[in-house]
Amino acid sequence: MMKMKKQWKCLLALGMTLTTIGGIGFAADGVQTTSYIVNADKFQLPYAGNEAAFNHKINPGYGSALALKSINKDGTMEFYAITDRGPNGDIPTYVKDGKKVSGKFFPTPNFTPSIGIIKVNPAKDRADIIKSIPLKVNGKAITGKPVPSGLTGSTNEVALDFNMNNLGTDVNGLDTEGISLDKDGNFWISDEYGPFVAKADKKGNIIEKYGPGMGLPSILANRVPNRGSEGVTVDENGNVFAFIQSPMDINGKTAKTAKYIRIVELNPVTKATTMYAYPVDTGYKNTGAAKIGDITSIGNGQFLMIEQGKQNGKMQNLIYKVDLNGATPIPNNGDLELGLLDGQIVPAHKELVLDLRAQGWDIEKAEGLALLPDRKTIVVVNDNDFGMDINLEDKAVAKPELDDYTYDADKKVMIYDEDKTPHDVTISLKKNAPGEQQSQIWFFTLPKAL
Template identity: 35%
Template sequence: MKKLLLSGVVLAVLSSCNSDNDTTIINQDINYSKLPQEFPFTKLATINGVDVINGGFGSGAAAHPTRKGEFYVITDRGPNTDFQNGKKFLAPNFTPTIMHFKINADGNVEVIKYIKLKNPSGQPITGLPNPIGMGSTGEIAYDASGNVLGTDNYGLDSESIVAAADGTFWVSDEYGPHIVHYSADGMEMERISPIGVNTGPRKLPAVLAKRRANRGMEGLCITPDGRTLVGTIQSMMLVPSKALATNTTLTRIVTFDIITGQTKQFLYKQDGGASDSVCDITAISNNEFLVIERDGNFGSQGGIKKVYRINLSNASDVNGTDINAVDGMKINGKALEQCSWDEITNAGIKAVSKTLAVDLVAKLGYEHDKFEGIVYLGNNKLAVFNDDDFGVVDDGNGNPKAKILPKTGKVDKGTMYVVDIQ
């Protein structure tokens, strides 16, 4: 296995060239032969003697839309641990950040720049939760000592990124969930939300506001024609309520037409259920996509890390006639999350089709837990990223401890693989 460590991102290429002459492959003539190369990590903070690394890149990933061998990776809201009814934010002023890097003609990796996300006034945002009515998940934010922090109207728990052809970015998150349009230098231009409060005239379906905390819009991509954003909700939503939602394998895919603002929704059947995650999504064509399904275990400890090919062509649009309906489309008076798959099928509704593209644990012995970013490179090759959680995890008492990979005994660091898929 070849690895390359890059300011929080390790690049590992595990795929050999094949004879397919598909000229659309993004990295067709990129030289990966000089791996491994290591770059030093910086330290973000030290909490109770534990180093928090300035990593976290890999919650989402995208290829540059026109330049071969260039990529963007994004952090989430920053290092945190579970605490009481919320999270300890170990670096409360942390700003969700995009890293732009490339593989140059010599095969060396170069960081081009870091882009910090900013509010419409140009001030750096934080990863702190939104206030009530602006996309709040109900979480309370605390500092490392357990003191209550405030909220951020423009805060984002960023999870996925789209690099548009005009140089701007679309970013999805786990709060609202929001889809936010940022300028090339990271300034917010538009915020699209199911809440619809102070976010502009364009909205996501209101039912999406019933996502579970920390399980909002985990994936986002754009169709090759540049017209449609396609987002994945991480797992079953609480529709109409936590007590009444029973179909634990049902989650949703939402599309947003950038030109018209029109939305559609499709049902996706997970393998593992509500405790597992549908993470990033990447486009193969305007109707065919690759999506991540994973659990929360390390791959080397029996974790599930799979990628599926899905197709929206024959799936039913379950958006309904009113995107402001808080429980969305219903079957016989019941929300979709209350219905069994037999009830859904009998109502004439078809979920998206899916076939296995690759099992990373079986194929690579994939070690990481948070397999969260993918980029289709063409030619049946896939770039894969993980979220390293800034090198820390919860010690069970709300305090950080080093995030150690069980197989190697090393601190987890963001890793990119390139793998052949079916």
């Protein structure tokens, strides 16, 4: 550890930073890489279930986005990080009134999406959550439950408990996935439901909210459900940029074929919006497999952005520099996704900066991204999915899977699809993959500044 700590002192003197997991570091292609597990013991979520592996507590998940808060005089660093809508998991096929309905299990349905502060202390080889700021509307904490059907932002999902009871909706529900700060210290957050972009004050009170047809282009309502805005950032001019997570679905035809992801620019003063096209990589089985993880402005119309998904049979987590200079504004219709603008527009330019997998990253979801003032050190956090997954048990089936069952909400019976008969099942929580259970914060220092 002595060598590592000497590195820290030198780097901090230059305004540069690194971090470490148990003193382990990686180096590839001149990139210096170290990481910490983020300790969040003081912010465990209360859980009413009796699964022994959880002991009535669920790991928090402050890893859906990241923004630098401060580099302090004592060498510590602080970052804002945000949760998503809370612990949730896949459900069996759910049928009501003869129609399939999408949905999720919500084991802690009153969870409030929150902004956490991660403090990294190189001298003590620690990273900790030190504060949590719950999001509120008119002083009342929101939840991550779906927006009611018929309202802007609805995904028409059903939120369920493990007994298949409907937990209801929340008109203010958010599935938060992005965070940035403006010059006044307000938070800008983005959401996968709407997609929504919202402004919150320092205490987490939402004071402005934009959605399709509500200050954002109406075409954005065609986002794939739960693939709304995955990242948001504020540039040096105060303009807000939000990226849709995946290609949009126009008339049910383009979710897997569209070549581009939409970028939306919002001027929060004039309320003017402009859209641009980001070209996804070409190695996916279909373009719908492409997902944005997070974005951060680096100035002068340029951004860092995580693009991830399985390409050519392998999971990829890639950081690109995206340049909007010279990019063509995109109209508020579906022509982009339908291919009608091919050859007629200039999309955003992209340049690969960092392949996280080549630097030792082995986690599925890289979802928080920041750049330190040295313009060399890229910081990434993972979404740990609250350290949980869904477990289904059926004594009559050797290896039951959620996908093998259909719940008839009208008859209130669980049907095993193979024999078409009702089965008695037990649904509970289990831990997700060992390497995914904890939040981690990684620092990648490039050989040259961006």
